[in-house]
Amino acid sequence: DQQVKQNSPSLSVQEGRISILNCDYTNSMFDYFLWYKKYPAEGPTFLISISSIKDKNEDGRFTVFLNKSAKHLSLHIVPSQPGDSAVYFCAASETGANSKLTFGKGITLSVRP
């Protein structure tokens, strides 16, 4: 049973436009959320995170929005660049030092030049 769902397996956008990657979760105990980025033949790398006490966190071109009532978060990339083409994983955890990460299946983003 997937507690973190990334229902769209892929997304293609034009360079310079906005990319919106969506993620839904079912576990109401989750209160910390992360996005990881993965290039082929490499391990995932941390991109951005958000705590449930916030509804938005921004880092340069990357912004994560959290809607707790809908159990939904999204990653916005503006403007999208060809180098952003990668697999993006949404992850969630409960607060606590021993909390483990629960990942979604990932979304493959392709940014067309």
Next chain:
Amino acid sequence: DAGVIQSPRHEVTEMGQEVTLRCKPISGHNSLFWYRQTMMRGLELLIYFNNNVPIDDSGMPEDRFSAKMPNASFSTLKIQPSEPRDSAVYFCASSLGLKKETQYFGPGTRLLVL
């Protein structure tokens, strides 16, 4: 900084054989995580260690899987006997403490069990 090192990068084996995956965490990191990535289930946490002690192995799929961390600079994930459904990419990650965003992943081992 060499980052997290995993070996081998690719492994092809036959069903029933023993498979051992190896991981060297970043020096100074005291938490180590083993993940498995498949198309069906995405990225799953199998087990993690803190200060060489297993903390949570609830993600280990069955008794055929075992993991050890004999010292702070080395860990193994063993599958015995291996089955075709074990085919996946296995990642090792390490962190300083248990903060989620500071997990650094290795490049992974791509395992194919025929």
